Amino acid sequence: MLASSAKIVQGYTPETDPRRVLLFNPPVYDTRFPWSHWQQPVTLLKLATLLRSSGCDVRLIDALYRRPDEKLTRRRIEVLTRGEVSINYWRFGQLRFELNTQLNGWQREGWQPDEVYLEGFTTFWWRGINEAISLVGEKFPDARIILCSAYPSLATEHAVIHSGADIIVVGAIEGLSGLPLDLSLYPTCPLFSYLSIATGTGSSGDLVNEFLAKANTKNEQERVRQFAFADHDVIHKYPEQFRTLLKAIIDRKLRISLYALGNIYPHDLVDDPELASLLFRAGFKQLVFADDRDMPLTEEAREEQLESYHYAIEHCVNAGYRWRTEALVGSVCIGRPDEQLEDIAAFITKVAHVTGSIIVVPYQPSPNECASDLPLEHQNGKLFPFAEYNGKSYRTYQDLLGLAAVLNAKYRSHTFDFLGDGLIPHLVRSSIVSKSWDPRNTPGIQNDRPVIAGWFNKEGKWVRS
Amino acid sequence: MGTIVTEETYSVQAYPQGTRRALLINPPVYDAQYWARWSQPAGLLRIATLLKKKGYQIDFIDCMETDIRGIVTKARRYDVNGKPISVMRDDITKPIYHFGLSLQELEHRLRYLEEPDEVWITSIMTYWWESTRDVVALTKRLFPKATVLVGGIYPTLAPEHAAENLGADLIFKGEIRGASQLPTDLSLYAKPPSYAILATSRGCPWDCVYCAARTLNGGARVRTRTTQDILEEILYKYEHLGIRRFGFYEDNALINREHFIEVMKAIIKSGLPLELYAPEGFETRLLDEDLLRLMKLAGFKKVHLPLETVRSDINRQWNRRHASTESFEHALKSAIRAGFRPRTQEINAFVLFGLPDERLEDVIDSTLYAHHMVGSVIPMLFSPVPSTQVFRKHSDYLLKEMGWDLQALNGKFLPFLEYNQRSNPGLRASDYLELEGLMSILNEGKVLSRAVDLCDDSVVGLAFRETLHVKEIHVMKSTLDESKQYAYSHCGIRLG
Numbered sequence: 001m002l003a004s005s006a007k008i009v010q011g012y013t014p015e016t017d018p019r020r021v022l023l024f025n026p027p028v029y030d031t032r033f034p035w036s037h038w039q040q041p042v043t044l045l046k047l048a049t050l051l052r053s054s055g056c057d058v059r060l061i062d063a064l065y066r067r068p069d070e071k072l073t074r075r076r077i078e079v080l081t082r083g084e085v086s087i088n089y090w091r092f093g094q095l096r097f098e099l100n101t102q103l104n105g106w107q108r109e110g111w112q113p114d115e116v117y118l119e120g121f122t123t124f125w126w127r128g129i130n131e132a133i134s135l136v137g138e139k140f141p142d143a144r145i146i147l148c149s150a151y152p153s154l155a156t157e158h159a160v161i162h163s164g165a166d167i168i169v170v171g172a173i174e175g176l177s178g179l180p181l182d183l184s185l186y187p188t189c190p191l192f193s194y195l196s197i198a199t200g201t202g203s204s205g206d207l208v209n210e211f212l213a214k215a216n217t218k219n220e221q222e223r224v225r226q227f228a229f230a231d232h233d234v235i236h237k238y239p240e241q242f243r244t245l246l247k248a249i250i251d252r253k254l255r256i257s258l259y260a261l262g263n264i265y266p267h268d269l270v271d272d273p274e275l276a277s278l279l280f281r282a283g284f285k286q287l288v289f290a291d292d293r294d295m296p297l298t299e300e301a302r303e304e305q306l307e308s309y310h311y312a313i314e315h316c317v318n319a320g321y322r323w324r325t326e327a328l329v330g331s332v333c334i335g336r337p338d339e340q341l342e343d344i345a346a347f348i349t350k351v352a353h354v355t356g357s358i359i360v361v362p363y364q365p366s367p368n369e370c371a372s373d374l375p376l377e378h379q380n381g382k383l384f385p386f387a388e389y390n391g392k393s394y395r396t397y398q399d400l401l402g403l404a405a406v407l408n409a410k411y412r413s414h415t416f417d418f419l420g421d422g423l424i425p426h427l428v429r430s431s432i433v434s435k436s437w438d439p440r441n442t443p444g445i446q447n448d449r450p451v452i453a454g455w456f457n458k459e460g461k462w463v464r465s
Numbered sequence: 466m467g468t469i470v471t472e473e474t475y476s477v478q479a480y481p482q483g484t485r486r487a488l489l490i491n492p493p494v495y496d497a498q499y500w501a502r503w504s505q506p507a508g509l510l511r512i513a514t515l516l517k518k519k520g521y522q523i524d525f526i527d528c529m530e531t532d533i534r535g536i537v538t539k540a541r542r543y544d545v546n547g548k549p550i551s552v553m554r555d556d557i558t559k560p561i562y563h564f565g566l567s568l569q570e571l572e573h574r575l576r577y578l579e580e581p582d583e584v585w586i587t588s589i590m591t592y593w594w595e596s597t598r599d600v601v602a603l604t605k606r607l608f609p610k611a612t613v614l615v616g617g618i619y620p621t622l623a624p625e626h627a628a629e630n631l632g633a634d635l636i637f638k639g640e641i642r643g644a645s646q647l648p649t650d651l652s653l654y655a656k657p658p659s660y661a662i663l664a665t666s667r668g669c670p671w672d673c674v675y676c677a678a679r680t681l682n683g684g685a686r687v688r689t690r691t692t693q694d695i696l697e698e699i700l701y702k703y704e705h706l707g708i709r710r711f712g713f714y715e716d717n718a719l720i721n722r723e724h725f726i727e728v729m730k731a732i733i734k735s736g737l738p739l740e741l742y743a744p745e746g747f748e749t750r751l752l753d754e755d756l757l758r759l760m761k762l763a764g765f766k767k768v769h770l771p772l773e774t775v776r777s778d779i780n781r782q783w784n785r786r787h788a789s790t791e792s793f794e795h796a797l798k799s800a801i802r803a804g805f806r807p808r809t810q811e812i813n814a815f816v817l818f819g820l821p822d823e824r825l826e827d828v829i830d831s832t833l834y835a836h837h838m839v840g841s842v843i844p845m846l847f848s849p850v851p852s853t854q855v856f857r858k859h860s861d862y863l864l865k866e867m868g869w870d871l872q873a874l875n876g877k878f879l880p881f882l883e884y885n886q887r888s889n890p891g892l893r894a895s896d897y898l899e900l901e902g903l904m905s906i907l908n909e910g911k912v913l914s915r916a917v918d919l920c921d922d923s924v925v926g927l928a929f930r931e932t933l934h935v936k937e938i939h940v941m942k943s944t945l946d947e948s949k950q951y952a953y954s955h956c957g958i959r960l961g
Contacts (some may be wrong), residue, residue, distance in 0.1 A: 087913060148614065345928035399925035402910040402917020409909030411902035423891065424899040426940065427829045429933040432920060436826070437833035439775055440792045465905045 006160045012148065012169040015115075016054035022143070023048060023114035023185070026132035027063040027093030028125050029077065031382050036072050036092065038261055039064050041119045042194050042230050043149050043173060045181035052182060059113070060185035061102055063093035063132070072148065082383065083393030093128070096135070103139045113143045114450040118165065120151025123367055124380040125161060133164040134176035148173050155367045158376055180210040183224065192226035192259075197238040197245070206250045209371055211256075228259040233290070235268040235275070243275075246282040258284040262331060262361070264306070265290045276315035287316065291331035291361045297339050300348050309354045323356050324414045330355030334400055337386045341396055345403060352407035353419035360404040467615070467628040468635045475635065477643065478519040482865040484940075487521045488581035489513055489653075490610070492600040493528040493565035494593050497552065497859045497877050500538045503712045504529060504662050507662040508617055508928045509587040510649035512641065516585075517650065524578050525653035526599075528566035535659075545948075552878050555894035559877065568599060575607050583584055586633070588619040589853055594630065601633045616641065623851040624678055626871060639683055641665075646690050648698035651706055660710035661702050665695055666726050669717035672853040674783050675820070675847060678716045687717070689724045696731045703737055713743040719751035726756060732763040739764035746815060749796035750787055757803035770839070772814040775831040779823075784854070785854040790834070808840030808916040818900065819847035821859055821881040825892070828900060833920055836907045840916035844904040846876035846897075859884070949951050 007304060025041035033039075051058050066072055074090045081087070106112075116136050116279070120129050133145055147165035151158075155331055159168045195210065211227070234242055249256070260279070266289050269276050279287065295301040309330055313323065321327045330351040334344055352358040362381035370379045379385050384397045408415060417425055435441045491506035506527060513523050531537050539562040542550040550561040566574075584604045588597040601613055616637035620627040624638040645667060651657055666686035669678045679685055702708040718725050732739065739958040741760070746769035757768070772793050774780060780788050797812065805811045814835035835842045849856045849863060851871070856863070862884060863869055874880045879897055886892050910917040919929055 077611070085913065208754070341924050342928040342931075346932040349929055349932045377886045395642045396924050398912050398915070399917050399923050401912040402915070403919065403925050403929060405908035405912060406906055406917060406919065409906035411905040412898070414902065416899070416902050416906045418933060422899060423893075423896050423941075424829070425901060426937075427826050428833070428903060429937050429940075431826065431829050431833050432930055433937055437775065437830040437837065437920065439777075439834070 006163075006165055006168050008156060008160065008168045008170060009056070011168045011172070011174055012146070012167065013174040014050065015265070015270055016051065016056070018055040018057070019114040020112065021047075021051050022060070022116045022136070022140075023060045024057060024116055024118045024132050024136060025060075025062040025064060026118060026120075026125070026128035027091055027099075029089065029091050029127040029377065030125065030380065031080070031087050031089055033072070033074075033090070033092045035261070036064065038192070038228060038259075039121075040181070040190065040194055041121070042181060042196070043176065044117060044119045045183065045185075046176040046179040046196075047117055048182035048185055049175065049179045050175055050196065057111075058182075058185065059106070059111070061099060062186070063099060063128070065094070065186060065190075067188055080383070082387075085394050085398060087383070087394075091128070096131070098136055099132075100139075101222045103135065107139055112140055116140065116145045118145065118147050119149045120159070120163070120362070121149055123151050123158070124364075124377045126151055126155070126376055128167075129163055137164060155376060158367070180213070183206045187373060189224060191224070192228060193224045194230040195227050196230040196240045197234060208245060210407055211245070211249065211254070212252070224256075226257045226259060228261050229263055232263050233265065234263045235272075236265070243278065244280050249282045250278075254283070256283050260287045260289075262288050262290045265332075266308040269306050269312035269315050273315050276312070276319040276321070278317040280316070280321060284356075286327055286329065288329040288359065289331050289355070291333040291362060293333035293336065293361070297336060298341075299343070301351075302343070306347075306350055306354060309351060313355055324417065326357050326413070328355055328409065329359055329408075331355040332358065332360050332404075333363050334360045335381055335384045335386055335397065337365075337369075339390060339391055341390065341392050343402060345400060348400070348404055348407065351417060352404075352415065356415050357410075358404055359406050360401060368441060439464050467631060467633045469620075469624045469628050469638050471638050472640065472866050474644055475637065477515060477519050478640070480872070482520045483522050485519075485521045485583070486524070486579060486581045486610070487516050487583045487585055488524045488575075488578060488604070489516075489526070489585045490571075490600055490604070491587050492528055492593075492596045493525040493563055493567070493571075494590075495542055495561055495563055495596050496593065497559040497561055499539070499562070499564040501529070501531045501535055503660070503662065503714075505649065505651075505658060505660070505662050506587050506589070507649050507664070507714065508644070509585065510651065510653070510828055511647045512585055512587075512616070513645040513650040513653055514647040515644040517643070518647075521583075522535060523650075523653065524581065526566070526571065526574055526895075527654070528571060529564065530566075530654065537564050538566075540567065542950070552873075554879055555882060557894040557898055563596075568603060571600070572603055572607065575604070580608050581611045583614060584608060586613065587617040588615050588631075589617055590846060590848075590875075591619045591623050591626075591871045592873070594619050594623075594627065595872055597627075598631050601631050605632060612793045618681060619774040621681055623871060626851070640681070645688075646694065648694075648701070651708070657706035657708065659708070660712060660855070661698075661706075661708050661747055662714050662896075663695065663698065663711050664714055665690055665718055665725060666715055666721060668720075670720060670763075671717070671785070673785050674858075675817075677850045677852050680852040682716065687720045689721050692724070692727045693733050695728055696735060697736065699732065699739070700735065703739070709738060710740045710742070713741065713766070714745060715743065715747065717748055718743065719747050719756075722751055722756070726759060729756075729759040729763045733759065736931065737764075741765045742767055744769060747796075750789075750792040752796040752799055754802045757799050757805065761804050765805075767811050767813060768796075768805050769813045769815065769843070770796055770800075772835050773817040773845075774827060775834045776827050779827060793837065808918070809911075809914050810841045810916075812839045813841040813843050814839045815843045815845050816904065817845045819876050819879060819881060821855065822888070823881075823885065825896065825900065827890075829903070832900075832904055834908070836916075837918055837920040839920065841908055842904045844901055846879075846901070847859065847881075848876035848885045849874050849880055869892065893936075909961065 023044040025044055047205055048058050055083050072092055074092045075093050076088050078089045079086050080089050118129055118132055145165045146167040147159060147163050148169040152168040156168060156170055181193055264287055292305050313328055316328055317323050332348045332351055348358055364381035370385050384394060387394055387397055431437045489509050491509055518524055529537055542561045542563045544550055552559045586597060586600055604613055613633045614635040614637060615631055620636045621638050624636050627636045651661060665688055666689040668682045670685045672679055741764040749770055770793060775790055776788040777789060800812050801807055816831045816835055832842055879894055882894055919926060
């Protein structure tokens with residue numbers, strides 16, 4: 001559908017006159033959705049706070065919502081091929097008929113939104129946005145459809161042509177900084193909530209209050225137990241607010257779990273050795289460190305990163321974190337242009353040795369980094385759009401992901417350390433390096449008899465095949 | 466002291482329909498770990514079929530029945546002083562759990578039953594005998610007039626031990642031949658299980674040093690069930706109980722290959738949409754492409770290949786002269802050509818470890834070989850089983866020198882740890898745990914359902930190997946403490 005009438009607005013300020021507003025977090029189209037548990041439409045939930053405080057009648061459809069005991073629904077849309085590898089392409093989230101049923105119900109009760117906001121979390125998920133807008137457009141043709149967040153900001157032209165929205169918001173929506181997320185629109189309270197120490201009106205005092213409101217409410221149904229910070233590079237950007245908040249949590253003895261999902265760098269903990277203890281005491285259960293995408297692709301940078309990890313992990317273990325469990329997770333970015341895969345494979349092996357657990361994060365290029373004829377959905381970092389440029393096949397990247405999966409796999413909650421100093425890692429290295437596992441390479445252990453395939457016949461005699 | 470009976474000295478009498486009542490029990494399990502998959506008490510369920518034919522009324526309690534998720538409940542075990550029971554081995558401690566129905570729950574259920582004339586209790590692993598003892602005591606207390614009879618693998622392999630320790634009236638040693646050929650009676654479950662265990666044959670001509678098949682089957686002779694009988698059992702279970710998944714539990718199903726082929730063809734002809742498995746594996750020398758194609762057509766979803774070890778000299782020591790890496794690779798290639806996908810768990814390889822006199826480097830070579838060849842490694846921790854050659858050879862060490870009873874000979878408790886430490890003082894129990902961990906994590910590296918191969922010559926494989934190589938050079942250059950040097954040299958590590 002062409003939406004040539006779409007209006008591009010830089011820095012959109014929402015209208016706050018009392019009105020009916022639908023917030024719609026669309027389904028996701030992707031090959032994998034590994035962090036679906038942590039997917040929450042932060043912008044929409046802040047908007048809910050803003051609009052409801054102005055007297056708007058706000059409703060939410062989060063196509064990714066499911067009850068705590070439910071699995072996220074997925075349906076295979078197509079099979080992509082990269083060389084010899086077939087990759088399933090899925091639609092994740094509530095099915096179209098379920099979304100339709102919800103909208104029909106509101107329509108029947110006479111509830112029609114004046115405005116619909118959609119959050120386009122990332123560019124290559126645009127098909128879900130298109131689906132959601134067409135669905136809403138059919139039901140509520142008079143509603144004004146406003147598309148915000150990363151997709152319209154980074155692929156504005158694409159959004160104008162393909163999304164079907166009336167207003168394409170480029171950049172952040174005004175007035176949302178420092179606002180808490182309104183989770184009360186969900187049928188049941190989500191297990192976790194994002195917190196944001198954004199610049200502007202929010203102060204650490206507000207944050208503590210937001211925390212208390214969510215974590216300390218007497219209503220068990222509305223009590224949130226898990227929190228993650230939405231801010232990138234949170235310690236560097238908001239050093240005082242972050243520490244104040246952690247100290248407040250410790251002082252108030254709040255029984256909550258905090259998660260760092262890629263916004264704490266190992267050097268943050270090197271620069272401030274006390275920080276690890278603060279994080280641990282405040283209730284940070286898992287530290288997934290930020291990956292190295294901002295660092296140059298040089299051996300020196302990697303050595304420096306390893307050293308940072310070394311000291312950061314040491315501080316964390318001293319603070320009480322259990323090494324080689326999922327509590328401490330190193331991250332390495334893969335799929336960057338000009339990377340040498342051999343170096344990356346070696347690097348993730350070394351990072352896993354130091355941190356214990358590891359994840360690899362596919363590099364997500366911005367639309368202007370990729371060839372202009374590459375469809376937006378194929379610019380998905382999980383498809384490694386720079387594989388060909390780097391002279392490597394998708395299969396090679398699949399091997400790299402496999403290596404990371406082995407390095408990150410847990411047995412009795414612990415990873416195996418291939419570079420460890422114990423007897424077993426030593427024997428494993430010895431076998432792999434010398435290839436002694438291969439009977440063809442090791443004189444004396446190979447079988448010296450040719451294979452005799454056959455069986456016993458009914459008379460009990462051996463018959464060769 | 467119970468009386469040991471056998472097929473020759475005891476026979477199941479026939480009674481007018483409904484005049485004799487038997488209670489059949491599969492006891493709970495005391496162990497550190499328990500895998501509920503394919504763990505139906507098939508022998509007891511065949512006895513049920515036999516007893517019904519003889520006119521008995523049957524009550525049946527399977528303490529190990531799984532819930533809808535396939536999970537058996539577990540609770541920590543406590544001693545008489547209320548202290549949690551653990552097994553401490555060198556530098557590791559394993560907590561012991563009571564898996565399955567608690568004795569209190571069992572008692573509660575038993576109290577609702579009419580007093581039986583006979584109680585038949587199955588006892589499977591020799592190292593699980595203690596829970597059988599406790600169930601015998603319970604039934605003796607509740608049903609003092611009933612005859613309590615224990616049969617199964619444990620009483621067959623260790624009849625004197627069972628007679629002395631269980632408190633049962635009768636200890637049945639060996640097979641009840643009248644039941645061996647019968648189908649399992651799954652109608653005894655309130656909710657039919659999602660799978661059934663099948664046997665097409667019994668017996669194996671080989672005599673591997675660690676295997677008890679000869680004792681269990683009363684010799685090396687292989688006996689088969691008729692194809693019609695097998696198919697009727699499948700058909701009944703499919704049509705009446707809705708069961709599609711069948712697991713073949715055989716000593717060596719392919720020894721009478723033509724019979725197995727006939728069974729496969731009959732299943733194909735039936736057109737039933739079955740899922741077939743043989744979790745104990747097939748002798749690799751007897752597998753070829755034609756047979757594997759038939760198996761695939763019949764509904765086999767997975768193939769399990771008993772590699773056990775990569776070393777031919779160890780195979781010879783274990784009296785596995787019929788096994789070799791060549792036949793393993795031949796079977797593997799045949800399976801791939803027949804349509805089973807490697808590196809996806811459709812093809813799996815067993816690796817055996819925890820044996821006396823083993824070298825860890827051989828176990829690791831075997832593990833990495835299996836990882837490279839098929840992608841899915843199934844660790845098999847060795848338990849010395851009474852009646853086997855290994856057990857006989859080491860019984861003085863295990864029972865006298867170490868002073869252990871059968872429950873301590875559980876492979877999970879590393880019964881040969883101290884023995885192997887004599888030739889390798891640096892060896893620790895935690896090394897075995899780490900070895901298990903290695904086998905487990907190698908299976909985890911699946912991306913798009915394909916397990917990575919860390920030993921191949923791909924870009925990633927080579928880079929990984931090079932990283933390990935650099936570390937090895939570093940290790941060699943650094944000063945190793947004396948104990949490690951000793952340990953490494955005794956494990957045959959190539960430091961130079």
